[in-house]
Amino acid sequence: MSDVFLPSAEMAYSSPDAQGFFGPYGGTFVPETVIPALTELDAAFREALDDPDFTGEFGSLLQDYVGRPTPLYRADRLAETVGLGRIYLKREDLNHTGAHKINNTLGQCLLARRMGKKRVIAETGAGQHGVATATAAALMGLECAVFMGTEDIRRQSLNVYKMRLLGAEVVPVAEGSGTLADAVTGALRHWVERVGDTFYVLGSAVGPHPYPVMVREFQKVIGEETLVQLQGRAERVPDAVIACVGGGSNAIGMFYPFLRDLPAGKRPLLVGAEAAGLGVETDRHGAALTKGLPGVLHGFYSYLLQDEAGNPLEAYSISAGLDYPGVGPEHSYLKDEGLVRYEAVTDAEALAAFAMLTETEGIIPAIESSHALALLPRLAPELGADGVVVVNVSGRGDKDMDIVREAGLGGE
Amino acid sequence: MASEGAAARGLGRGFPADRAALVIYLMAGYPDRATSLAALHAAARGGADVIELGVPYGNPLADGPTIAEAATVAREGGFGLGESIALAAEFLAEAGPDAPPVALMTYLNPLMRMGPARAAAAMREAGVAGVIVPDMPPEAARPWLAASGGIDTVFLAAPTSTPERLATVGSASAGFVYCVSTTGVTGERTGLSAELGGLVESVRAHTTLPVAVGFGVSGPEQAAAVAGIADGVVVGSAVVRRQDDPFAVEAFVELLAGAVRSARS
Ligand SMILES: Cc1ncc(COP(=O)(O)O)c(C=O)c1O
Numbered sequence: 001m002s003d004v005f006l007p008s009a010e011m012a013y014s015s016p017d018a019q020g021f022f023g024p025y026g027g028t029f030v031p032e033t034v035i036p037a038l039t040e041l042d043a044a045f046r047e048a049l050d051d052p053d054f055t056g057e058f059g060s061l062l063q064d065y066v067g068r069p070t071p072l073y074r075a076d077r078l079a080e081t082v083g084l085g086r087i088y089l090k091r092e093d094l095n096h097t098g099a100h101k102i103n104n105t106l107g108q109c110l111l112a113r114r115m116g117k118k119r120v121i122a123e124t125g126a127g128q129h130g131v132a133t134a135t136a137a138a139l140m141g142l143e144c145a146v147f148m149g150t151e152d153i154r155r156q157s158l159n160v161y162k163m164r165l166l167g168a169e170v171v172p173v174a175e176g177s178g179t180l181a182d183a184v185t186g187a188l189r190h191w192v193e194r195v196g197d198t199f200y201v202l203g204s205a206v207g208p209h210p211y212p213v214m215v216r217e218f219q220k221v222i223g224e225e226t227l228v229q230l231q232g233r234a235e236r237v238p239d240a241v242i243a244c245v246g247g248g249s250n251a252i253g254m255f256y257p258f259l260r261d262l263p264a265g266k267r268p269l270l271v272g273a274e275a276a277g278l279g280v281e282t283d284r285h286g287a288a289l290t291k292g293l294p295g296v297l298h299g300f301y302s303y304l305l306q307d308e309a310g311n312p313l314e315a316y317s318i319s320a321g322l323d324y325p326g327v328g329p330e331h332s333y334l335k336d337e338g339l340v341r342y343e344a345v346t347d348a349e350a351l352a353a354f355a356m357l358t359e360t361e362g363i364i365p366a367i368e369s370s371h372a373l374a375l376l377p378r379l380a381p382e383l384g385a386d387g388v389v390v391v392n393v394s395g396r397g398d399k400d401m402d403i404v405r406e407a408g409l410g411g412e
Numbered sequence: 413m414a415s416e417g418a419a420a421r422g423l424g425r426g427f428p429a430d431r432a433a434l435v436i437y438l439m440a441g442y443p444d445r446a447t448s449l450a451a452l453h454a455a456a457r458g459g460a461d462v463i464e465l466g467v468p469y470g471n472p473l474a475d476g477p478t479i480a481e482a483a484t485v486a487r488e489g490g491f492g493l494g495e496s497i498a499l500a501a502e503f504l505a506e507a508g509p510d511a512p513p514v515a516l517m518t519y520l521n522p523l524m525r526m527g528p529a530r531a532a533a534a535m536r537e538a539g540v541a542g543v544i545v546p547d548m549p550p551e552a553a554r555p556w557l558a559a560s561g562g563i564d565t566v567f568l569a570a571p572t573s574t575p576e577r578l579a580t581v582g583s584a585s586a587g588f589v590y591c592v593s594t595t596g597v598t599g600e601r602t603g604l605s606a607e608l609g610g611l612v613e614s615v616r617a618h619t620t621l622p623v624a625v626g627f628g629v630s631g632p633e634q635a636a637a638v639a640g641i642a643d644g645v646v647v648g649s650a651v652v653r654r655q656d657d658p659f660a661v662e663a664f665v666e667l668l669a670g671a672v673r674s675a676r677s
Contacts, residue, residue: 019551029520029547031474033570033595036577175480181471188473193596195572296521296547297471309492310525311470 013259015333020209023336026329028208030188030299037195042210044115049217054114061106062221065139066096068103070222072229072390077360082376085386088238089393090226092250093365099395100222100250101132105201107218109136112199119143119194122201123187125152125180125246126321126368127159128395129203134168136201144168147186151178152320159399177314180246180324184298204247205328208299212252212328219253226390227257238268239383243392244372245272245289245342246321248328250394255340268390269341271379272331273371275317276344286315287344288327289335302329318347318403319367321395349374351407354397366395367403423542423564423587426462426513427622432639433461434672435624436665437517437648439482440465440499441491443656448486450658452503455651458665459673460512462624464544464646467496467518474546476599478649493522493531501538513541515566515587520548528559536562542587544568550584566590569615569623571607582619588644591615593627599649600630609641632671639675 015022028038048054062068070091079087092100105122112120120142124130130146137144146163150172153160163170173186184206191200205215230238241258243251255270262268277285285291288303295304297312305313305325317323334340345353350367353374358364365373372391383389397404404410427433436455441448455463466479468486475483493516500514516535523531523545535543542564548556550567557565564587569578572595582589591612594605605611608625615623624644629635631650638645647668654660 027552028549029552030549031546031570031592032549032568032577032581033572033592035549035570036572036574176470185471185473189597192474195595293525295524296519298473299547304521306521306525307470308525309487309494310522311487311492312521 015330016209016213020213022330022333025294025300025302025332026209026212027301028299029296029301030208031192033192034195038208038210045111045210045214048111048114054110058107058110062103066102066106067094068221069225069229070094072226075361078357078376081356081360083380083385084376084383084389086388087376088230088390089363090222090254090390091393092222093363093369093393093396097128097132097135098398099128099132099366100219100253101129101203102135103221103253104203104215104218104249105129105132105136108199108201108214109133109140109142112142112201113140115199117197117199119198120201121145121147121187121190121198122203123147123180123183124203125183125323126319126399127152127156127163128321128399130168130170131159131162131166133201133203134163134166137168138166145171147171147173147183147190149178149180149182150174152180152183155320155403156399180320181312181315188298204249205252205330206247206298206300206326212300212330215249216252216256216330219249220256222250222253222392223255223257226254227261236388237262237266238388238390240269240271240379240387241390242271242273242372242375244322244368244394245274245327245331246324246368248272248331250392252328252330254392255334259339270339271375272340272342273345273375274327274342275319275322275371276346277316277318279346280344284316285344286317286323286325288325289331289342290344294332297326300329302326302332303335318350318407319371321366321368322371343375343378345371345374351404351409354404355409363393364397365393366397367400369394423462423513423515423566424622427588427643428461432642432672432675433622433624433644434459434635434669435462435464435626435644435646436460436651437464437466437646438655439479439486439652440467440496441486441489442468442482442652443485444489445499447656447658449499449503451655451661453507454658454662455665456507456512458662459669460665462644463512463514464517464648465496465500465514467493467516467522469519469522472519474597476597476649478652479598482652482655493518493526494534497534497538497540500540504539515542515544515564516540517544517546520545523556528556532560532563542566544590550580553584568592571595571605571611575614575618578615578618582615582621585619585621588622588624589615589619590646591623591625591642593625593629596627598627601628602630604628604634604637608638612642632667635668636671636675639672645672
């Protein structure tokens with residue numbers, strides 16, 4: 001076991017502050033009506049983390065219900081194909097419900113139950129977070145409503161059906177482009193109305209404080225397991241760790257333990273893949289970190305795709321989980337501090353990576369996760385033929401069959 | 413911090429000593445610039461004491477469908493914060509010294525995008541008396557407050573606010589305190605919450621400023637009821653619904669003004 005894996009107190013990464021600011025990013029920019037609820041949530045969250053009953057129940061659900069730890073699989077044929085030494089895939093696709101989202105929804109629904117709430121709401125884009133919330137709600141006997149844009153309801157009909165089977169109400173949001181950002185707005189508006197009896201289960205590391213830090217807390221198991229699994233194989237600190245970034249929950253869940261536990265000079269290159277859609281030079285993409293400017297949307301300050309007048313722009317990506325005009329505030333901070341590198345990946349590159357993993361390893365990834373995989377061939381020349389890379393496969397691709405078929409993969 | 417001239421132009425002068433003020437919300441640029449300017453004049457003629465001019469924004473988190481849809485139309489016509497300030501300037505210049513004071517209701521991001529200093533300078537130049545920013549709680553207002561000398565910043569109190577928050581909101585506000593009548597977004601509602609009287613009293617206990625009640629007031633009857641318990645009545649969606657016809661706005665505002673004036677206080 002290499003000693004660089006040992007935590008180093010003096011280099012501790014300590015964001016956010018008590019008000020939920022990561023440098024200048026994050027904070028709480030919401031109507032007064034929900035501020036008391038956020039304060040109450042923050043207190044309940046902190047209390048729960050200190051309560052072994054809560055953390056113990058969360059841990060056993062992750063193990064027995066979700067199926068954790070997820071494997072860290074060494075993908076040799078993939079490594080050979082892209083010209084790297086070793087590639088490890090963190091198999092979040094093998095979680096119950098097929099993505100990392102369940103880690104967070106179990107944490108938040110446990111907290112909702114602990115706070116005495118009988119009803120949860122959520123937003124969803126691809127439907128993964130909606131299904132994961134409906135699943136956790138069914139498990140805990142909570143009433144559940146999921147807000148979803150009308151365009152996404154069309155694109156992800158299978159997940160809509162699953163949510164209904166699980167007993168959730170799917171509330172269509174027709175406003176705007178009918179996608180993820182509109183769903184968040186719909187859910188927030190509803191929360192303002194029903195804040196007394198309703199817990200809002202946010203699906204990514206976005207939103208007002210304490211959501212970004214809470215979602216990170218429930219997702220950090222991804223990176224923590226990865227560190228342990230690498231040491232268990234006597235592997236060295238990898239050269240790079242890659243994850244896709246929509247709102248940024250799977251990425252921060254993977255990156256945070258590396259930032260917290262490894263001293264600055266010993267960390268791998270951390271790389272986030274955001275959606276370039278049809279290209280960042282067009283106006284059809286979701287690359288907030290590459291092309292956005294800091295601004296406020298959905299209650300927090302972060303890089304944001306916005307027009308001259310400060311209106312949020314419509315984001316676009318082939319993947320419904322990445323077409324969000326903003327990004328979690330911690331990622332904005334990590335970008336500015338140079339602690340994580342963010343690159344944009346087009347629809348076409350993601351599709352090619354989807355095909356590559358499917359054909360070389362027999363693993364069908366989510367189209368979101370394919371954005372992370374697409375950075376492998378791009379980084380390989382820089383990392384060299386001995387390079388060791390970890391990729392977070394945030395979810396499985398079952399939900400994306402219609403989309404990849406439409407795009408012409410598999411000769412159809 | 414405000415100079416005497418600024419104080420004389422402040423939102424406070426829209427609140428009469430002997431009765432509740434009528435605060436009329438209009439959407440800038442809806443359905444087009446000329447009609448919204450005519451609607452501003454119509455509201456003033458009809459008896460509005462204060463005008464709240466909404467700045468169209470693409471993610472109006474605190475607004476219901478009527479105002480959100482009006483914002484979409486106005487944005488398609490090219491309206492944003494800059495155009496809204498210019499519209500206010502034109503209205504105030506035309507209406508002269510007796511014009512009701514104007515508060516801009518804008519979301520935070522347009523303000524940030526223009527930059528607090530530039531936005532505040534443009535508002536002062538235009539004669540805008542105040543701002544209401546629904547997604548800017550007092551704790552998040554420092555950059556704006558540092559730049560906005562001479563402009564009253566109104567903060568919002570909600571039915572969910574704790575006494576500590578009411579104290580924060582009450583002491584941070586200038587001009588008046590905006591008391592949100594119910595949890596939820598803007599829009600017409602049929603009834604008034606039975607707890608409204610108690611809510612207004614608890615807001616009053618934490619401020620020396622007038623307390624205006626908004627969200628959900630849909631007609632003269634409710635306006636009169638609110639005027640009986642608060643220092644101001646805000647009517648928004650019910651006016652915006654009529655905004656494409658300035659004559660209808662004037663007639664409706666007259667009705668509301670009559671109701672507010674006749675209310676027992
Ligand atoms: C499989 C998968 N990966 C990634 C994402 C993007 O979200 P985040 O950036 O929060 O991980 C989603 C969102 O729906 C998803 O379903």
